[in-house]
Amino acid sequence: MKKKEVLELKNDNLEDYMVEPHLLVVYTARHCGACIRLKPHLYTLPPQIKVIIVDSEVNVKSNRFFPKGVAFYPTLAYFEDGKFKKEISQLDIIVGNVVF
Numbered sequence: 777m778k779k780k781e782v783l784e785l786k787n788d789n790l791e792d793y794m795v796e797p798h799l800l801v802v803y804t805a806r807h808c809g810a811c812i813r814l815k816p817h818l819y820t821l822p823p824q825i826k827v828i829i830v831d832s833e834v835n836v837k838s839n840r841f842f843p844k845g846v847a848f849y850p851t852l853a854y855f856e857d858g859k860f861k862k863e864i865s866q867l868d869i870i871v872g873n874v875v876f
Contacts, residue, residue: 780823780827782828783827785829785838788837789838790835790838791838791841793828794841795857796858797824798826798855799825799827799854799855799856800818800821800825800826800828800853800876801828801838801841801842801852801853801854802818802850802851803830803832803839803849805832808850810850814850814869815829817869818869821869841855841860842860843860850866852864
């Protein structure tokens with residue numbers, strides 16, 4: 777079985793991934809302990825969900841895709857075909873209750 781790919785954005789180019797049919801963007805910060813604890817759970821998501829981790833303090837241009845603004849870490853935003861659909865809680869990811 778192929779391991780789920782989780783991409784950590786190195787460049788401030790989130791717009792390149794907005795064409796994905798199902799995209800979960802995880803806005804994080806390096807100093808965020810909750811973000812570090814959440815990361816292994818991202819690999820358990822369904823394979824059709826593209827997961828991208830954005831360091832919001834480095835890749836600030838990518839923050840503009842979250843309509844409410846990133847106010848805390850981690851912030852998880854689900855997009856379909858480039859359109860924001862909903863915010864997802866980290867607890868839902870951890871316990872497996874997330875519905876896309």
